[in-house]
Amino acid sequence: MKVLIDQDRCVGAGQCVLAAPEVFDQREEDGVVVLLQENPPAELHEQVREAAQICPALAIELAD
Amino acid sequence: MSEALSDAPEFPMVRGRRPFDPPPELDRRLHDEPVSRVKIWDGSEPWLLTRYEDVRAMLADARVSADTSKAGYPPQSPGIAARRKRAKAFITMDEPEHGAQRRLLTGDFMVKKMERLRPRIQKIVDDLIDDMLAGPKPADLVQAFALPVPSLVICELLGVPYADRAFFHRVSKVLISKDTPPAESLAALEELLAYLGGLVKQKLTDPADDVLSRLATEQVATGAMTVDDVAAMGQLLLVAGHETTANMIALGTAALLEHPDQLAAVRDGDPALVANAVEELLRYLTIVHTGRRRVALEDMEIGGHEIRKGDGLIAASDIANRDEKAFPDPDKLDVTRKARHHVAFGYGVHQCLGQPLARVELQVVYSTLYRRIPTLKLAAPVEELKFKHDMVVYGLHALPVTW
Ligand code: SF4
Numbered sequence: 376m377k378v379l380i381d382q383d384r385c386v387g388a389g390q391c392v393l394a395a396p397e398v399f400d401q402r403e404e405d406g407v408v409v410l411l412q413e414n415p416p417a418e419l420h421e422q423v424r425e426a427a428q429i430c431p432a433l434a435i436e437l438a439d
Numbered sequence: 440m441s442e443a444l445s446d447a448p449e450f451p452m453v454r455g456r457r458p459f460d461p462p463p464e465l466d467r468r469l470h471d472e473p474v475s476r477v478k479i480w481d482g483s484e485p486w487l488l489t490r491y492e493d494v495r496a497m498l499a500d501a502r503v504s505a506d507t508s509k510a511g512y513p514p515q516s517p518g519i520a521a522r523r524k525r526a527k528a529f530i531t532m533d534e535p536e537h538g539a540q541r542r543l544l545t546g547d548f549m550v551k552k553m554e555r556l557r558p559r560i561q562k563i564v565d566d567l568i569d570d571m572l573a574g575p576k577p578a579d580l581v582q583a584f585a586l587p588v589p590s591l592v593i594c595e596l597l598g599v600p601y602a603d604r605a606f607f608h609r610v611s612k613v614l615i616s617k618d619t620p621p622a623e624s625l626a627a628l629e630e631l632l633a634y635l636g637g638l639v640k641q642k643l644t645d646p647a648d649d650v651l652s653r654l655a656t657e658q659v660a661t662g663a664m665t666v667d668d669v670a671a672m673g674q675l676l677l678v679a680g681h682e683t684t685a686n687m688i689a690l691g692t693a694a695l696l697e698h699p700d701q702l703a704a705v706r707d708g709d710p711a712l713v714a715n716a717v718e719e720l721l722r723y724l725t726i727v728h729t730g731r732r733r734v735a736l737e738d739m740e741i742g743g744h745e746i747r748k749g750d751g752l753i754a755a756s757d758i759a760n761r762d763e764k765a766f767p768d769p770d771k772l773d774v775t776r777k778a779r780h781h782v783a784f785g786y787g788v789h790q791c792l793g794q795p796l797a798r799v800e801l802q803v804v805y806s807t808l809y810r811r812i813p814t815l816k817l818a819a820p821v822e823e824l825k826f827k828h829d830m831v832v833y834g835l836h837a838l839p840v841t842w
Contacts, residue, residue, distance in 0.1 A: 386790065425780075
């Protein structure tokens with residue numbers, strides 16, 4: 376799994392951080408999403424999928 | 440083909456006998472006519488979307504606008520219609536202005552910062568419970584607890600003196616009532632803007648560590664925003680910050696007291712369950728029960744219906760959160776279910792900015808209140824409670840409890 380984020384779309388709702396804190400964080404100054412791992416291990420895939428599904432700004436994309 | 444406009448039913452619809460469930464007619468629409476016309480207070484007939492998927496798709500669609508001043512926008516109340524040109528805040532802006540304005544605040548509400556506030560919120564909650572326990576029984580949980588918790592927190596965060604709460608509680612009640620006459624609504628808004636404008640000016644010369652001070656020194660002092668712009672942002676945060684959470688605390692408590700098995704699970708269960716229970720209560724109660732409003736900027740298709748440019752759109756998040764395609768057995772309150780994909784905070788770029796704060800507040804409240812007062816119970820039958828049918832945000836005017 377490869378995770379792609381679009382920081383321009385992010386509205387800082389923090390949903391991704393709650394769903395998968397090992398993979399997503401927010402920039403301290405403005406709350407914009409930061410990717411911690413581009414290729415998360417298999418045990419995190421479900422959480423990452425949830426993050427992508429609940430991100431309100433459609434800022435997270437997943438590729439195989 | 441155009442619809443027969445005249446027989447559209449009125450929206451919002453009347454609730455049935457079950458105060459925690461959306462109106463039965465909304466449920467019927469979800470199953471029989473998921474995309475349909477309704478008639479609102481001003482006589483216009485926007486589209487009502489009830490399905491979870493349609494609601495999410497529409498709210499994430501860049502071809503719709505949240506700008507209340509655009510022709511065809513379906514306002515929630517005469518008051519909101521009257522206020523729409525005055526004090527625009529980012530919730531009624533579209534991109535790119537919306538994103539730019541919202542980003543001035545996203546850092547203040549980020550998940551990690553809210554986590555750092557948790558001990559302070561815990562202290563506020565514990566102190567208020569101490570006071571309530573020391574006071575007379577029965578008590579009104581709304582006045583004694585549900586309203587002061589978020590009010591104290593948002594005041595500290597923004598830098599608004601809590602001592603002025605009687606004033607802004609009164610004004611924000613006027614602002615979110617569906618029945619306020621337009622002139623009164625505008626007057627209340629002016630009063631609140633003048634008050635906040637005064638605070639901003641004060642903070643320009645004497646800044647503290649709070650959001651209004653930061654906006655004053657970073658935005659007003661540099662000429663990027665006016666005092667009035669910051670006041671408009673402040674009024675949105677102040678009103679939204681306490682009305683919504685206060686209602687979730689009171690209504691959630693009433694719902695849990697009516698579902699003793701669920702209350703027991705929250706009270707006695709593993710602390711991790713509380714966060715899950717908060718999401719389920721947000722889904723189950725969806726206090727924004729007058730829908731998320733938009734207007735179509737182009738012709739588009741939703742659920743097989745042709746929506747025209749300028750048509751009003753209402754996403755009924757309360758019934759969307761009861762769509763069995765997204766939540767099996769949706770009318771059951773089940774604090775163990777996975778409900779994080781609910782749309783109680785809305786969806787799309789306008790999804791609630793304060794949600795990380797609301798979550799921490801609700802988690803602290805739900806994990807503390809029932810543990811500290813295990814004998815908490817309603818002091819009046821649920822049928823006698825005064826639910827907020829007259830407000831844009833659903834909840835309880837009062838919640839008599841004893842222990
Ligand atoms: S969930 Fe989406 S909008 Fe929210 S912080 Fe993460 S990437 Fe940004």
